Amino acid sequence: MKRFTSFRADFTASLVVFLVAVPLCVGVAVASGVPAELGLVTGVVGGLLTGLLPGSSLQVSGPAAGLTVLVFEAVKEYGLGTLGALVLAAGLLQLVMGALKLGRWFRAISVAVVQGMLAGIGLVLIAGQLYALTDAKAPGSGLANIGGFPGLVTSTAGSQDALAALAIGAGTIAVLVLWPRWRPAARVLPAPLAAVALATTAVWALDMPVARVQVSGLLDAIQPPGLDDLGRLGSVGVLGTVLAFALIASAESLFSAAAVDRLHDGPKTDYDKELMAQGAGNAVCGVLGALPMTAVIVRSAANVQAGAKTKASRVLHGVWLLVFAAAFPAALGVVPVAALAGVLVHAGCKLIPVRAMGPLWREHRGEAVVLLVTAIAIVTVNMFEGVLIGLLMAVAKTAWETSHVHLEIDVPDDTAEPVLVRAVGNATFLRLPKILDQLETLPADRDVELDLSGLRHLDHACGSALTNWAEQHRRSAREVELVS
Numbered sequence: 001m002k003r004f005t006s007f008r009a010d011f012t013a014s015l016v017v018f019l020v021a022v023p024l025c026v027g028v029a030v031a032s033g034v035p036a037e038l039g040l041v042t043g044v045v046g047g048l049l050t051g052l053l054p055g056s057s058l059q060v061s062g063p064a065a066g067l068t069v070l071v072f073e074a075v076k077e078y079g080l081g082t083l084g085a086l087v088l089a090a091g092l093l094q095l096v097m098g099a100l101k102l103g104r105w106f107r108a109i110s111v112a113v114v115q116g117m118l119a120g121i122g123l124v125l126i127a128g129q130l131y132a133l134t135d136a137k138a139p140g141s142g143l144a145n146i147g148g149f150p151g152l153v154t155s156t157a158g159s160q161d162a163l164a165a166l167a168i169g170a171g172t173i174a175v176l177v178l179w180p181r182w183r184p185a186a187r188v189l190p191a192p193l194a195a196v197a198l199a200t201t202a203v204w205a206l207d208m209p210v211a212r213v214q215v216s217g218l219l220d221a222i223q224p225p226g227l228d229d230l231g232r233l234g235s236v237g238v239l240g241t242v243l244a245f246a247l248i249a250s251a252e253s254l255f256s257a258a259a260v261d262r263l264h265d266g267p268k269t270d271y272d273k274e275l276m277a278q279g280a281g282n283a284v285c286g287v288l289g290a291l292p293m294t295a296v297i298v299r300s301a302a303n304v305q306a307g308a309k310t311k312a313s314r315v316l317h318g319v320w321l322l323v324f325a326a327a328f329p330a331a332l333g334v335v336p337v338a339a340l341a342g343v344l345v346h347a348g349c350k351l352i353p354v355r356a357m358g359p360l361w362r363e364h365r366g367e368a369v370v371l372l373v374t375a376i377a378i379v380t381v382n383m384f385e386g387v388l389i390g391l392l393m394a395v396a397k398t399a400w401e402t403s404h405v406h407l408e409i410d411v412p413d414d415t416a417e418p419v420l421v422r423a424v425g426n427a428t429f430l431r432l433p434k435i436l437d438q439l440e441t442l443p444a445d446r447d448v449e450l451d452l453s454g455l456r457h458l459d460h461a462c463g464s465a466l467t468n469w470a471e472q473h474r475r476s477a478r479e480v481e482l483v484s
Helices: 002-031 036-050 065-078 080-099 103-108 111-132 142-147 149-157 160-181 183-188 191-206 227-234 236-261 271-288 297-305 312-327 329-334 337-351 354-363 365-380 383-402 429-440 460-475
Strands: 060-062 294-296 405-410 419-427 448-458 480-483
Touching (some): 002 060, 002 065, 002 111, 002 191, 002 297, 002 312, 002 337, 036 060, 036 271, 060 271, 060 297, 060 312, 065 080, 065 236, 080 227, 080 271, 103 271, 111 149, 111 236, 111 337, 111 365, 111 383, 142 149, 142 365, 149 160, 160 337, 191 329, 191 337, 227 236, 236 271, 236 294, 236 297, 271 294, 297 312, 312 329, 365 383, 405 429, 419 429, 429 460, 448 460
Antiparallel strands (some): 060 294
16 A cells, blocks of 8 residues: 555656656757757656666756756767767766765865856856747857847847747746746646746747747657767867766766755665766767756756655656657647747756855855856856866865964063964965064064964975074074974
């Protein structure tokens, strides 16, 4: 009886996740510049394969908005055929990292860097999808898209077709925002599916002149990488993209796992096994020429909230996606592109931690700076280099914060007694200017006893500088005693 109750809960949850996943899978694929069916292929693999593997019991995998920008740039630069090779290599790298038990180390990545990464992705995603809202073609990179906004506004205002597409996209966003507030309806139909269904119905009923999703058929869309595509993995640029795929997908998946674990009381995630499950899924997606996958917090949260008990719910959601992709591919051809753009603009906005910025700035200003620098770097440079800049900023901030050093100075009234100076903390080159400034304020005509026994760490630069200062002080015919 208990097993039947659990299966019934998982069955119901799988339908909810399926309804949430369909518009997101298609929308991410279209935004990534690949056939819509490839998004569904990744969703199917995420359900049927990754869903069966150990790791996290309730989080759901599939194509994610967080990798859209990187995939779009990769397809634009290397071609659709090479995408499969990139994803395959990234999956194999994830498998190796999982086998080496590196999964737990992803929890050591600064949360500010991850939030900045997601915020930067959200900004670039929004900037690109604002063009799709009007059935226009985006110029390309994040800065180019932002710079083209004045021209986009002008061209949209002068085109009835563009205004019609904008109305559909804006209406989709409005439904996404308002639908969850209508709780009885939201419990029956997820907001993304409701928004896309209403937009599609409006376009059909009013016969609006807007672009629809291009459908090529599931089998036609699957294009495994060839030998030439695999051969391109030797170039430095391609290897950098593979590394970016693997690291960003792994970080997003494992941070999602941590968030999902807080939503339920069941078994918690084994990070190394989850990393291997994600790697296996991406390896298969690469062989099929599909999009890379990550664990997706939107679908995972929907799975938990719908009452899922075991991994059966995410496996069943993959079954429903496969049935839909195989039996009803033509249904995608009536979906307006502007509606999917609206879904992704809404998803991009949710990636930006607007509400968290105020408290973060007040309580942890350094973390807020790291978040902002990471996001801006991703928008202005690119994804991979932006994340590296964020990581370097986080390391520098941590080094600065941990290198606190304090000089306790005691100047006796008796001029015959030495000035007592005791250093406490971590003396590194980052704090060297402060240390020397304080030492130079000591009376030049008094002996000094410099006690370094209170230092937890003294690096070479500080040690050399203190020795040099002592020599200079001795030249003024005064004694300096170093106590370590």
